[in-house]
Amino acid sequence: MRWVLALATVLLLVAPLATRAAVDRPLDDRALEARALKLHQEIRCLVCQGQSIADSNATLAFDLRALVRERVAAGDSDATVLDFLHARYGDFVLLEPPVKPATYALWFGPPVLLVIGGLAVFVVLRRTRRPNDAALKPLSEAERRALEPLLRDDGR
Amino acid sequence: MSEQPEPIVAQELARPIARRRLWFALPILVFVGIAAALVFGLGRQGDEHARDLPSALIDKPLPAFTLPPVEGYEVGLSDADIKAAGVSILNVFASWCGPCQVEHPIWMAYAKQSDAVPLFGLNSKDQPENAANWLKKLGDPYKLIGADRDGRVSIDFGVYGVPETFVIDATGRIVLKHIGVMTRKDLDQTILPLIARLKG
Numbered sequence: 457m458r459w460v461l462a463l464a465t466v467l468l469l470v471a472p473l474a475t476r477a478a479v480d481r482p483l484d485d486r487a488l489e490a491r492a493l494k495l496h497q498e499i500r501c502l503v504c505q506g507q508s509i510a511d512s513n514a515t516l517a518f519d520l521r522a523l524v525r526e527r528v529a530a531g532d533s534d535a536t537v538l539d540f541l542h543a544r545y546g547d548f549v550l551l552e553p554p555v556k557p558a559t560y561a562l563w564f565g566p567p568v569l570l571v572i573g574g575l576a577v578f579v580v581l582r583r584t585r586r587p588n589d590a591a592l593k594p595l596s597e598a599e600r601r602a603l604e605p606l607l608r609d610d611g612r
Numbered sequence: 613m614s615e616q617p618e619p620i621v622a623q624e625l626a627r628p629i630a631r632r633r634l635w636f637a638l639p640i641l642v643f644v645g646i647a648a649a650l651v652f653g654l655g656r657q658g659d660e661h662a663r664d665l666p667s668a669l670i671d672k673p674l675p676a677f678t679l680p681p682v683e684g685y686e687v688g689l690s691d692a693d694i695k696a697a698g699v700s701i702l703n704v705f706a707s708w709c710g711p712c713q714v715e716h717p718i719w720m721a722y723a724k725q726s727d728a729v730p731l732f733g734l735n736s737k738d739q740p741e742n743a744a745n746w747l748k749k750l751g752d753p754y755k756l757i758g759a760d761r762d763g764r765v766s767i768d769f770g771v772y773g774v775p776e777t778f779v780i781d782a783t784g785r786i787v788l789k790h791i792g793v794m795t796r797k798d799l800d801q802t803i804l805p806l807i808a809r810l811k812g
Contacts, residue, residue, distance in 0.1 A: 502665065502772035515737070516772055519763050544770040546668035569642075576639065 480518070483525050492525045495537055499524070500551050508551055667770055667789040674784050675768040679758025682747065683740035689732060689758030695784035697730040697755070699810045701803070702778040703794075704734045704766060707746035709774045715794040716750050722799065723753035729807055733757035736766045736774050779803060781810045 483489040496510035501517040509517040509524075520541070527537045541549045553559045595603065669675075678690040694700055703719060705712040722728055733754035735743045743759065760766050769778065770789075779788040788806055790798060 516763075519767065523764075523767065542668070544668060544767060545772070546666055546770070548665045573639075580635075 480521055481525075483529055485529070488528050489525075491534065492521075492528045495524050495528070495534060496521055498538065498551050499541060500549050502545055502549060505548075664791045665772070667786070669770050669778075669786045670789065672786055674780060674786060675765070677758070677765045677768060679734075679760055679765055682735050682738075682757050682759045683744040684748075685744075685757060687756055689734070689756045691784070693756055694730075694732055694780055697732070698782045699807055700730040700732060700780050701807075702732045702734060702769075702780060703754070704736050704769070704771050704774050704776040704778075706736045706738045706774050707742040708738065709736075711793045712775045713750065715775055716753075718794050718796060718799060719753040720751050729811070730755045734766065734769070734771075735759045736771060737761065737763040777803070779806055779810070 483492060493510065497508050499509045499520060501507045501509045501512035501514055501520075503514040503516050504512050507517075509520045524537055527540065532540070538550065547553050547559075553562060555563050674691045674694060676691050679688045681688040694702060705716075719731060723731055731754055733756070735757055737760065738746075740759065740761075747757075758765070766774075769776075773791055775793060777790040777794055778786050779790075781787050787810065788803070790803065794803070
């Protein structure tokens with residue numbers, strides 16, 4: 457019984473070694489690690505395409521995380537690291553796409569639509585109010601005469 | 613009481629109906645237009661290559677690299693080898709990659725063609741013995757193979773989905789990147805005509 461337990465313990469201990477050790481190794485320097493982690497959030501995982509490399513379990517994401525740490529540790533600025541990946545993987549690797557003619561619709565579409573919508577609402581509201589004002593014609597002589605007694609005796 | 617003001621609703625109704633309809637229809641038309649564009653975009657997902665990303669390396673020179681040979685081989689691969697070969701194909705493969713096995717017969721057949729340009733292999737993130745066994749079992753269509761153990765050269769090539777195939781011109785520039793399985797159709801209709809043009 458004892459040796460079974462011992463064997464089980466040993467197996468449990470070595471089990472993680474059998475699986476591929478795809479565990480991130482953080483940088484020792486806290487500030488550099490923080491920068492690397494922030495960069496991970498800005499880089500798209502090209503395998504899964506909807507996630508940042510920080511969120512992805514793909515092997516490529518793992519490799520790119522290590523690469524970013526390596527470059528940050530080597531003294532690269534954030535922009536240099538992003539440029540490095542941009543040169544290899546293009547705009548898509550950046551979760552925040554650069555502003556250029558091909559992405560104008562992406563960047564300016566929503567605000568432009570919002571302005572158009574706002575203008576439309578403004579115009580429609582003004583249009584519908586104008587006939588209202590026009591309808592408030594001054595009372596005619598007959599109306600005033602009819603109204604006067606009512607106002608004077610509180611409608612009694 | 614004879615001079616009652618005209619009710620507002622009536623005034624509103626008195627405006628030409630056709631014009632009012634147009635104004636009501638405009639936002640709906642805009643919405644339908646945007647929705648149609650988005651639905652079309654989603655529909656493209658059915659297309660095999662819809663999710664392929666444009667390569668940042670098109671029209672750029674080959675990245676510089678030197679790789680050791682696959683286990684059991686004498687010679688590795690460097691960018692100089694590819695440049696010296698003129699118009700050529702570089703195929704990124706791995707034994708762990710199922711689709712690579714699917715396209716492998718295509719390359720075996722191509723390498724036997726008399727007019728074939730040199731075909732180079734980039735063995736991406738493979739275990740040495742696995743790569744060697746894979747090539748032994750299925751055959752080796754490559755002129756030279758580089759073993760990219762840690763995947764760094766693959767990253768330099770912007771590889772994100774093995775298999776990938778690059779066509780390189782005589783000056784060592786990357787002209788085309790094909791992502792995913794190379795089919796007979798892709799080879800015959802895209803790759804080979806391009807190579808013929810580059811050579812001619």
